[in-house]
Amino acid sequence: MDGIDPLIARHVPAGAAFPSEGYRVAAWIERFCYLTGSFAGQPFRLLPWQRELLIDAYRLERDGFGGWRRKHRMAVVCIARKNGKSTIAAAIMLYHLVADRADSQRQIIAAANDRNQARMVFDAAKQMVNASPKLSAVCDVQRDVIRFKDSTYRVVSADAGRQQGLNPSAVSLDEYAFSKNADLFDALTLGSAARNQPMTWVVSTAGPDPDGPFAMLCEQGERVNSGEATDPTLFYRSWGPRLGDQVDHLDPEVWRACNPSFDILNEEDFKAAAQRSTEASFRIYRLSQFVRGASTWLPHGLWDSLGVDDTLQPGEAVVLGFDGSWKGDSTGLVATRLADLRVFVLGHWEAPADDAHWRVPMVDVRDALRSALDTYTVRNLVADPYRWEETLENLEAEGFPVEAFPTNSLARMVPATQAVYDACRDGRLSHDGSPALARHIGNAVLREDKYGARITKEFAASRRKIDLAVAMILAVHGAVMWREENPGLIDAPIVATWESDGAVFTFGGSAEFFDDL
Template sequence: MTISSTGIIQVLNKPSPDLLTTWYAEQVVKGKIIAGKDVVLACKRHLKDLKRQGTDDFPWVFDGEKGHRPIRFIEKYCKPSKGNYKQLILQGWQHFVIGSIFGWVHKDTELRRFREGLIFVARKQGKTTVISGASIYGVSKDGENGADIPLLANSMKQARLLFDEAKAMVKASPNLKKRFRSLRDAIHFDKTFSKIEPQASDSEKLDGLNTHIAIFDEIHEYKDYKLINVIKNSRGSRDQPLLIYITTAGYQLDGPLVDYYEQGLDVLNEVYPDERTFYYLASLDDEKEFDQPEMWIKANPNLGVSIKLEDMVEEWEKAKRVPAERNDFITKRFNFFVKANEQSFLDYETIKKNNKVIDLETLKGAQCIGGFDLSDSEDFTSACLEFPLDTGEVFVLSHTWIPEKKVIADNENIPYREYAKDGLLTIIPGEYVKKEYIHDWFVEKSKEYAIELITYDPAKAFGLVKSLESYGFKTEVVRQGALTLGPAVDDVKELFIDGKVIFNYKQPGSEEPTKNDLFRWYINNVKIKPDSNRNNLPQKQGKYRKIDGFAAFLNSHTEVMKRMVEPKGSGTVGFISISDL
C-alpha cells in the first residue's frame, strides 16, 4: 500500500475481504493511510478491543465474516444510480465502518454490539449510496421479521434522497427487483413482512414504527431530539436495533450533532466508556490544513474515488475569496465546525475551549457579583453569580426559571425537563415566574458566597430590586445601551477566546460534574449587531434562540471587568485576586 503525493491511497496486496476492517485500522494507526486524529483513535479502539476479546469484562468478539456480509451484498447487488459505475466497490474506510458496525457481536448471543453509530464525513463521500445499500441488506438479510427501516431526515425532501437511491438500486438489479416490491413511499420485502420508508420530523406515521435499523441523514440540521427520541422509543421489541447517524458538519451548534460529536470525542479519548456506540469522525485537525491539499483526505476518505483532488483544489481557491462560500466549503468539504452564521458571537472551537470544571466547595465564602435578566414573566428568567478568579478567569454560576405552562405548551422543542433534572433550571407551577423565586435564590446563595453587588436591567425590575435591597443586598442598574454593554461584550469575548470562562461545576459530594449545557446554549444563541459607532450589542439569532442567561452574565460582567483590572500602587494595571476584593 502506498500513498501518492496528492494524498490518494493506492492499495497493494490487500488481505482477504473479511480481514479488511482490521487491515484498515492497522494501516491508519501505522500512518500508512492518512487520517485525522479522531479516526486514528477509532482505529486504535478497534485494535485494542481485539486484544480484549476473551477477557471477563468484555463480552464482545469481532466476526470478520459477519462484518463482510453486508459489504459483499452491497458490492454484488447495489449499483449506484448516479454516474457511470458498473459496480460499487467499497473503499477501506467503508469496510472499516460497515465491517465494525455489523462485525462486532456478543460472544454468546451473536447479536450486534453497536446499537448506534455516528459516521461524520465531508460531502461527496458516497455515503448516500452505501447507506442505501446497507438499508436494503438490513431489511432482507438481517434475519428479522417485521423489520421497519426508516430513512430519516429533518425534512421529507431530504429523507427521500436516501429512499429514492435505495429504490433505484432495487430497480437496477434483476435479483433485487424479483425479491422486493417497490411503491412510491415504501420498499417492501414481503418474505419477512419488512419495509423501508422515508420519514421526517413532520411525518404522521412515526409513532407506529417497529424500528430495526434507522438511518438518520444530515443530523447537523436537527435543532432538537424530537425525531431521534421517537425512533429510539420505537425499537424496544427488537433484539439488535441499530441507529446510524450519517452527516457532515453544520451550523446548528446547539443541536444533537454537536452533543453526539462531543460524546464521541470523550469515548474515543477514553474519558468515559461507551461500548455500544461506534464513532467514525473524519475531519481536518487544524485550520492550517485548509491550504494543505495532501491533508484533505482526513475529511474526505473517498478522495480520488468519488472526488478529484484537482477539482477540489480549484473549488477551494475560488470559494476562499468569498466569506460566505469559504465558510460553507470549510464546513461541508473540510468537515470543520465554523460559525453558526456570519453574525455569531463565538464559533464552535472557541466555545469548546471553555470546558473547565470548578469545584464549588473551593468557592465557599468567595466574593462575587450577581446579575439577573427578568425578560417576560411568562418566559425565561435568568440570574447568575460571577466570580473573578486570581487566574484571570471568571466562573459563572447560572440558573434559569420557566413557568410550567410554557413547558407544557412545548412549542419550541427546548429540553426543559433535562435541564431541570441537571439542576440548571427550575420549572415554576402556573403561568408566570414570580419574582420571589429569584429573590430566594440570591438569599440562599448569600449563605454560601459573599455577594458584593447585584446588577440588573431596570425593565420590569422595580419590585424585585426593592425586595433585594430590603434584605440588605446592594444593587446597581445596568443601562442597556452601547456605552455600558459594548465594552463588556468585547471583554467577555476576549475571555472566551482565551478559554477563561468557566461555567461547568462539581457539586460538593457529587462524583460527576454538572455540564451547564443550558448556559452554553445561551452563548451559542448570541449574535452581535454593531451600532453606528461600531459598539457591539448582543441580540438573539432568532425567535426561539434565547439569550437570557447571557444577558444576566453580561450585566454582572459590567462590574466584574472593573474589578479584574485595577491600578496598583505604582500606577500599573494588573489583575486582582478574590482576596483583594
C-alpha cells in the same frame, strides 16, 4: 459478555473495549454487499471511520434481565457530501432487512424530504442486492420495495403527505438538514415505539438553517457528547466544525479534518469547488458546517483554550452576573473570581427543546441566588432586572450589593462586550469548562452598527440560547470594574480563624487589615 447472541459474540474481538453488534454489522456488510457508483461491482471494504462508526453506534449494554440490547435507538451523523453516506446507509438498512435478529417481521424505511432524495439510498440498496449473488438469491427486488421473507424495505418521503401507520424497525433518514419541519421525522420515530430494538439513522450534510430541525438534533447530540445533557439512546457523530467555529475554508488540512474519506477523494476537486462555489455553499456541502448570516463573537478555539479544571471555594471573593427569564428561554447565574478573573457557572435553567409550556423554576433560581450570596464573598451582583425587579429589590433591601444592568442598554452592553472580548484575547480570563456556557457563547453572534459591537442572537426568534454568555459578560465586566475601582485591595478575601473558650471565630478582610494587626 455472557448472554450476547452467539452470532454477534463471535464477531466481537478479544480485548474489545465494549461489546457491540457493530462488529457483526461490519462483517455482514463486507461479506454480502458490493459498492455502487464509480466502484460498482467491487466488494464493500469499510473505511476505518465507517467501521468505528458502526462499532460505536451499535454498542450493547445489559438489559436488566441478564441479556444484552442496543444502547442507542437513534444514530445521528452529520457528514459532508462525497464521503459515501448514501452507500453506507444503504448497506446498514440491508443488514436490518436480512440479518437483524431483534425482529422477525421487519419493516425498513428509506426516507427523505422529497422522493427523489429518498430514492438515492433505496436505489443504492437495490444495486447492492442485484450485484450480490447471495443477496439477489434471497431478496425480491421491485421498483419501490425489496422483500426478504416477511420483511420489507420501502421508500417514503415527506412530499408524499403525512406518513402515518408506519411501524419501522429500522429507518434511514437522508439529508434531514433540508427539511423545513419535523413531521416526517416524528412519524418515523414515534411509529417505531412498539418495536423491540428499533434503530433510526439520520445521516445528513449540514444545511443553511442553523435553527432547523436537523440543526437542533445535532445540537442535542453535541450536548449529550459533552455531558451537558443525558440521553443514552442518542448516538451523535460529526466531523464538521461546530456552530460558531471559525475555520479557514480554503485550508486543505480543514478539508481533511471535515471529510473522513478525504484520503480517497480528489483534492483537486476540492480546490476547484472552492473557486467556483460561494463560501457559504462550500462550507455547507464540503465541510458540513451550518452557516449563519452574522459574525461569530470569539475566534475559533479561543474559548476552549481558556478552560481550566478548577472549583470555586466557599468564601472566595466574586462578582455575580445574572440574566433571567421567565418562560421559553434560559436563565443563567455566573460568578467571576476577582483574584484571577476565572468564570464559574453556578446555575443554569433552560427550556427543553420539546416543551413549549416550560417556565423558569423561579423558586429554585431565588434559592440559587441566596445560596451564592451566602456561600461566597460577593462584592457585587450585576443583574438584568427585567422580570426580576422584585427579587433584586428584596436582596438589595437585605443589604446585598446589587447593581441593575439592563442588557438592552447599548451604552452599557457595548463597552461590557468589548471588555470581556479583550480579557479573552489577552488571556486574562479563564473558565471552568462548562459545556452549557461554551454552547451559549458559540450561539452568540456579533452585531456591529453605529452604536458599537455587542453580542446578540442571530435573529430574535432563534431557539439558540445565549443567556449564559450574557450573564458571563455581566460577571466579568463587573469584576473588571471592581478591580479598577479598588486597586489597593487583594481580590480574594483573607480569612482568619481562631478558637477561644470552645467557640470558633472567623474574620475576613483585606491584606492591609491583617498587616495592621
